[in-house]
């Protein structure tokens with residue numbers, strides 16, 4: 001009897017402990033949810049509609065602090081969700097302010113970004129949330145092409161949120177469209193997004209002109225992917241409130257800025273052989289779509305486009321030379337999944353200082369070695385642009401700095417998605433590749449940033465395509481490239497005006513023009529478009545099949561993407577982690593941590609049952 005009583009007591013204690021642990025887990029879970037961060041139901045419903053259900057680490061830390069009114073300096077990896085980290089609390093504040101709003105003469109919130117593309121991106125993001133929330137907030141974006149009367153019209157009202165580059169705000173202050181006193185009276189929150197770029201894009205004077213009018217009570221937020229002396233400078237320039245917080249999860253190590261869920265690979269080959277290698281990657285489908293290819297020069301991107309066309313691969317180019325409306329449209333179409341291959345040239349910023357601790361000097365030296373032409377100071381193909389659902393980034397040419405590399409590969413593996421990057425490295429690019437490797441960490445540390453040789457492409461597969469690739473490459477002459485580039489530019493300039501007018505009337509309409517249209521007059525020859533079986537190396541064919549299976553398993557198809565489906569890569573199905581065309585010498589590399597066979601939820605249910 002006594003034994004039975006003791007046993008019962010023991011069971012009760014265990015049950016209580018289990019219950020406590022369960023409660024704590026539930027509390028932790030709640031804290032990890034958007035509700036637990038103090039966001040209001042309208043915003044959470046809007047997030048659900050966008051298929052966003054749980055906050056990223058930066059959002060978890062930043063949102064409560066911003067809601068409390070703290071100044072925040074947030075440094076977090078590319079693609080970690082910094083935009084929503086400041087937008088959600090900013091909107092919540094404006095929702096509650098709008099109820100008690102007095103007559104204002106200037107916007108309540110400024111969001112300053114370094115490029116027009118980012119203006120558009122942030123503007124669209126704010127608009128989509130506001131629409132889902134069904135609240136009456138006015139948001140405007142300013143672009144440098146706007147006349148004084150356009151600016152005056154845009155700011156009439158005034159809007160609640162202004163999204164702009166610092167230069168446009170400065171213009172408005174100088175020409176009286178914005179009154180300094182009104183700014184001082186109305187401004188209650190200012191965000192500097194991609195803060196590390198604002199100074200290197202030459203906005204220092206514009207920001208200085210604005211800071212004198214920022215009231216002391218104004219909450220200031222600085223968001224940045226890298227830490228740099230420029231961010232420090234900005235902190236001193238803009239942050240009034242002495243309570244400055246650097247988020248605890250962000251340390252000073254370089255790992256912090258490199259997405260861990262991007263598997264990085266390289267292929268060593270001569271500069272000349274890059275064409276046949278990239279052809280093999282795409283034609284044999286060894287990398288998953290959508291694919292963003294980077295080149296350092298615009299001519300190279302057209303050369304690639306013309307080359308791909310001969311093999312029936314349709315792609316679009318994106319560069320600083322194209323008119324702004326075309327660029328925005330190309331980005332929107334690519335993001336909507338209307339085409340799968342985008343060739344971007346990101347060589348347009350002459351004065352960017354990419355600062356990594358320890359890497360800055362080398363980076364700058366390298367950058368100086370390659371003089372750059374100024375094309376459009378506000379254009380940023382890479383920095384901060386949210387290319388949606390890019391699974392693979394290919395560096396056809398290595399970027400000129402290690403920081404450039406990080407920002408390029410940060411275009412994949414965004415938020416909770418996974419991705420891969422493949423860099424084609426010629427002997428001339430070994431120096432920069434060494435710099436990149438030194439930032440990524442050493443080979444033997446086997447950490448997730450390690451860049452591995454690409455495992456799926458065998459030598460035989462490359463050789464089988466060589467004859468065709470070289471033959472086609474010869475036909476893509478410098479003259480052909482120049483003509484196509486000029487023709488494309490002429491078309492895009494004409495289209496740009498059409499796009500402008502059209503978008504004014506139909507802001508959500510995308511399917512107007514095709515940017516992945518063919519440049520050459522010749523149709524691809526059937527023997528190039530459809531690779532004959534005998535040319536396909538059996539090992540690589542096997543690899544290709546597995547990549548296709550993985551894509552199907554992940555739901556990573558065009559139609560699925562268009563429906564907004566976000567496939568989550570499972571490590572076990574990822575051929576890059578399980579397969580090697582060159583006999584599997586390398587063990588697979590760790591990417592994102594996967595949950596065990598029993599998910600947290602499963603555990604919880606089981607435990608609860610045992611308690612009951």
Ligand SMILES: Nc1ncnc2c1ncn2[C@@H]1O[C@H](COP(=O)(O)OP(=O)(O)OP(=O)(O)O)[C@@H](O)[C@H]1O
Pocket residue numbers: 051052053054055056059076077078079080081082083084224225383384385386388410414415416
């Ligand atoms: N909590 C979340 N869950 C899932 N997806 C999210 C979440 N938060 C943001 N995202 C998505 O992740 C992508 C990247 O977000 P965002 O552009 O804000 O990253 P970032 O940190 O600003 O990157 P960068 O430094 O490159 O600008 C976007 O498509 C965004 O919609």
